[in-house]
Amino acid sequence: MVNLGVKVHKLELKNPVMTASGTFGYGKEFDDFIDVNSLGGIIVKATTSKHREGNPYPRMAETPMGMLNAVGLQNKGIEYFVNEIYPKLTSYNTNVIANVSDSTIEGYVQVAEQMNKLDHIAGIELNISCPNVKEGGMAFGTSCPSAIAVTKAVREVYDKTLIVKLSPNVTSITEIALAVEEAGADAISLINTLLGMAINFETRKPVLSTVTGGLSGPAIKPVALRMVWQVAKAVKVPVIGLGGITTAADAIEFLLAGATAVQIGTANFIDPTTTVKVISGIENYLLRHNISSVNELIGALDC
């Protein structure tokens, strides 16, 4: 028997594998394929203060070992979440974490206040890194003063575990990480998508309706791994790694680089059973190396 349990601030995870926001719906989309309760946690689709239609189609472009998306935070707003979605989430016996985004600090605060009242929402992930909205989103996460301002404001109204999700589209990822830690983040997750672009050379037009979009998938894994390693060395709070994780080997690399837990994102689109395969792969790795606890892997990079 090996111990797969990890702790991210106050969150007890039965294993270090979670799902990335925007890639796993509200969990129910995957109920036919896996036992969602077997995961360490699920981070559900971003919620904003008001209903958002998102961006026009086309919103997606396939790329070498990845994809660009420009969904633009389509969701029905916090009120709908509380009344219609949350009741369906309460039956899950795992950590349900809500991703929170908006275009203004007041909006972030409004959503966080509502989330704070929901018993079965174990924590929130503050999305200051969405590249697909005209206002807010990534704009908050690419400068220290605004990242600090939004984190502080939400910290004042949110009592449970506050994770801040960082954008890789910055010059110094550690500066932003240190800033949000100082501002009250209980944990840091990274990376959100890398800003990218695709062109249809036959029509000479951009593929995405928004021209630019967020790149995800295995293509971004080396960038994510490097940033997780840098941030984990710099901050004291737990780090959650994500970016192109598809296999148990990928997940273990992030743990070795210093992540306490990982999120599976785009891989859910290709194989909806990826998460449970990663969990059993981590377990096999521990058995094969005669390691009793997954915690021994965290930050154990030999370098």
Next chain:
Amino acid sequence: MKKYIADLTVTNNTQLNSKHHLLELKATAPLPDMVPGQFVEVKVEGSETTYLRRPFSIHRVNRETNSLHLLIKVVGDGTAKLASIALGETVNVMFPLGKGFELTNNKQVLLVGGGCGVAPLYFLAEKLFEQGNQVNVLIGGRTSADILLDDQYAKFGKVYISTEDGSKGEKGMVTSHSILRSNTNNASDYTAPDDKLNGHFDKIYSCGPDGMMRAIAHYAELRNIPCEVSLENTMACGIGACLCCVVESNEGNVCVCTEGPVFDSKRLKGWTMETEVGCSLD
């Protein structure tokens, strides 16, 4: 409807023309209930440029052989790899996905397909025939080489063909075929009895190029005939998680993979009569 993921074995791969292949995929476990218009997501192996699964309409479900038939159009490297797959190889498939067509009983129905858009029509014609409907299948293409599997529908009803060059069936666009012609375009005058069909259908189902489906939807709306269309937006997950394949409906953006791919044409924004329509088949 519960969704499955399984490795299916290729038991047949027939080339229909230069671009289209018909794959037969056999399952080990009994295939679940499926509805015409639903689709599958296939994982493509061995293509460096193909990262995401590829969605295909369910062409046919053969309960005797416990197999699914898919009509594959070669568009890029991923579909080329699938089209060249050898018998005995396996492909990983998620199925059945999405919402299919609403089936009527004992009605006069018209199925309109263009190009690869005939893919879901075999399964649809079969089920409509089983439910006592008078099935009319209208297929269009540029030339006779583009008319796929038309002989297959004869067992379920009447088959009509249009080609742009007149090499098979009537010459012209599918939307100008004589079975669609009525004495008047004015819906209120339309009830005049006639010895021909003259556009008298209780329901129309359509799958094909966007312009063709819009023209058919316009035609149906003018005559107050319910019309369902099957869309094929680019998709990632196929299960409503990524929100990439949306179409603008009267209620805002909705996922084609879960709210569709089949929609009542009146539910789609911009598909009603005020909208300019054009038709080109490709």
